Amino acid sequence: MGTYLVRRFGLAVGVLWAAFTVSFVVLWLLPGDPVEVMASGGLDGEPATPQQLAALRARYGLDKPPWQQYTDRLWAALHGDLGTSIQSGRGVRTEIAAALPPTAQIALAGLVFAVVFGAGLALLATYTRLPWLRQLLLALPSLAVSLPTFWVGLMLVQLFSFHLRLLPSVGARGPESVILPAVTLGLPAGALVAQVLAKSLSQALDEPYIVTARAKGVGRAAIHLRHALRNATIPALTVLGYLVGNLLAGAVVVETVFNRPGLGRLTVAAVSVQDIPVVQGVVVFAATVFVLANLLVDLLYPLLDPRIAAGATA
């Protein structure tokens, strides 16, 4: 168990370091002079003099050779310093912290929706005895993942806000403004949950112990919920880590559609003015969330299924 933990943790740290490195290489070493980009993005719109450019270069450590820039920035990042936003002049960490709560709201609500919608769909599809209904329900996830998220959001606004006038269209005011973004965000995630869970449920239902339970006269619903679902949950848990990362990324589009503040909007704004530190900060942050979510799943695994822990230490 101890070795398992250390190994998972080591891998997580390794992935984070690599994510930092990849984003550094992409953003800081690709064509284009970041300082000129910065100068045109800030400074109250005043034209930058060569002296100012040099000062900026020095301020961002760009006068140093690339490897030293890299080590400096990595060292700072290890201390939680992700640099300074060019656009706002505030710390990237501050910017991300400020943008996180509204995104967390819709991501969490989206996750809840995804799990409820996905599990409900999978349970219903495997439970029903009507072949056509099963076919229909099993086809829904592949439909859901084929729809462009931004389009789904706009169609929901049109239907629920403009025609039915049930929910607010855009913005972030009150709990009801979370519903449409969360549904938009959670739909593809829910489809994934449904697919994975339906598959593992039907596998679990073929297991010998289910056959035994059935022979003992346990009711269908009880078998479904008490026996099969518990065992089918473990494979479904694997996608959870993946989902959390994707919900965060989905915020980029969903927050734009619903005009909500948050990490997604922060990222889009940063991309449009080439605010490199913010973009890198968001990438590293998203990777951290992804890694942490997966680490959590990895840690939960042995608790749910002792065989894994045994296998890992063996």
Add this chain to the structure above:
Amino acid sequence: MTELLPLLREPGREPAGEATGATAVVPVPLTGRERARRVARFYANRPGLVVSVLYVLLVLCAAVVPSVLAGGDPLTGVSADRLRPPSATHVFGTDYLGRDLYTRVVHGASLSLRATVLAVAVGLLVGGLIGLLAGFIGRWVDEGLMRFVDTLLAIPPILLSLSLITALGYGTTKVAIAVGVASVASFARVMRAETMRVRRATYVEAARSVGTRWYTTLRRHVLPNAAGPVLVLAVLEFGLAILQVSALSFLGYGAPPPAPEWGALIAEGRNYLANSWWLCAMPGFAIAATVLAVNRISRALDGEWARFR
């Protein structure tokens, strides 16, 4: 062309094996007529697949020769005929300058699909190469490359794409490259798994033991046999790439106006959402239908034919 699907599972080529869950099939020589009958029966039982194939053919036609499907000019409209709802003359309605929306969607296919093809090609080539090297050479090369791939997987694709766009700038080609790089990881993983599987197969071991050079082994045995599952993935990734490319185009990183990229069409339509629903809805249907059809075909490629036989 109608035999596209079955051909990928040509006898003599090994099916995907454990990666796709398909059962291995011992090739049985078939007469031409038997084959034709089988193919016909395969499609007859799958109307959805037939529709998907036909639709994708239509979209491909739109991408290559748009004027066959829509003769008009996608960039010029009659301003007096603006914002007309869908009708017999304008199937998808007209936009705010009186341009025919159907014509714009059809001509947009070439922009959007060209970007998608480029994206998949980037992913396929770069990812395929990484996977091939990792799987074929093994040892530390494998370890190093796969850690890199794990990292790419840890960054959500759209954020990875946005980082590249920040560095590269806007434009259809740049969007395509950004989407392609974000899909490198999946290609690398599948290619690596296939390469390793094939490398360990008896006939490859045998070829090696008789002294065949490594590159000959690679070209004659590993590549042809690993290609199948990777191409299946390419089709699946094609659907994903359409969505990613249109999302980035929706966010405004694609071609500047008035280029009728699919995502951009929907973004434009937002200004008319309240009273001209078709401007958003119609291009969205086109995207969704294409992705749905591509996904259906990728499922069919993924062992359905093999199982059917």
Add this chain to the structure above:
Amino acid sequence: MFSVQSTRRAPLAVLAGLVLAASLALSGCGSGGAAGGSGPDTAAPAGPPRPGGTLRFAVSSDQGCLDPQQVTSNDTIYAARQLVDSLTDQDPATGRITPWLATTWQSNADATAYTFTLRTGVTFSDGSPLTAAVVRDNFDKVAQLGARALLAKGYLAGYAGATVTSPTQLTVHFSTPNVQFLQGTSTFTLGLLAPASLARSDDERCQGVIGSGPFVLGGYVKNQSITLTKRAGYHWGSPLWAHDGEAYLDGVEFRVVPESGVRTGSLQSGEVDAIGSIGQQDEQPLSSAGIQLLARANPGLPFGISFNEAKPIVSDPAVRKALSLAINRPEVVSAVFTSQTKPATGVLSSTTPDYANAAPLLTFDLDQAKATLDADGWAPGPDGIRAKNGQRLSFGVTFFANAATNQPALELIQQQVRAAGIELRIVQQPIANLAQVQVSGDFDALWGNTTRADPDILRTAYWTGGANYYRLTPGPLDQSLTAQAAATDPAERARLVAAAQQRMLAEYDAVPVVELSTVLGAGPGARGIRFDASSRVTLSDAWKADD
């Protein structure tokens, strides 16, 4: 777009000035009324104003700065204007400059000194009193502001300091005659800030300022919302308002909703009470849904294309002339803009004082456009786009995403000029990048307008001695522009302004296309929203009929 507050000409002798201003404004107002068909007030008052409630107002963009002395985009001005009061006000009906925080004022004969007497008992929302010294400090500070404060600097052109003669009296001095300054004092741009705000940096002030206005800033979330709350105890409202006491509304919430379709839908569904920037496509549906459309013509520079004359291709006057000839202005207006909108007929909007009608020069004549390019050596290429010496007749026009009409208008113009063999590429930028693009010169041409009720806007935009964003080369135009700013004789000034307009059109330094009319939508509950003299909203008298 990048808008400037209006400037009515300043009277040198107060009386003469007032008469002139009134006459000019009458013509301006007449056109505005005819175009809009609607007065400055919301229609049908239903009973007496009812205090309380929050007005929810959806606008299309956020410039990212709430300091009235630095802000230039109408959507953000709507909020910033409510935070501050000005020395004077301007009557939207007559154009007359009227007292506000200054009870009286005088200028000397050559318009180089203005003496103001302040109203007593005025305080800023942090409790500090308004004194002559604070006014002086405000003006002193403007000179130190960065490039964003171009408008404020323009109003104070030639500022040579102010002398405080008593706590309620000061004299503002100019080194050269400045006839437009008095109207400048009525603008939000010279709205007065508390000493605490003056002490802060440009960027800090953009986050919010302390003023003496009828509302105070409650909260500001960039690109999301600006929340204003009523200033308790306010009792120094402009005499032009319906009442001078506390605002009726408890608060105002400006929401940023970039898509005009979503704004319209939100207004129709009652999610917001009022919206800005209405598109033509929504006019009919909104009116039939019982929404009032409030319209007023904007004076100043019409929407049009101005060029970076340091760039190749657009530095060629023949190209600019051909572009102008190839644009079918009536079609642009009828296809994209609201029904009150008129095509541009001069370098200035028709409601601007000293506007010179140049309609014959701004007609649509495709043949002449082609002939102009032929004569200049641009030969049609295989794809219809012309080329000369291997160079394609292609240039970018940058626009800012702060009005839904911008992109459709440019797409239509692009379509029109292609017929003449000109390739116009559309480049979109966020409004927050406006100053940066102008300063860096990273554009071939810009699409935009500037609202201002004084011809001095020509000097702000096109004088090579100023910011000179368009990189014009110094020439005779400069003389006309500087001379009019100092011309204390109205007739002389009119002549100089006319000469400047003529010269600009001879060289096609600008290609005006369409005159902006501000159109707002007000839901059934929103009452008393008024336009000021420059078509920006005043909300002190606004109230909600039901909440």
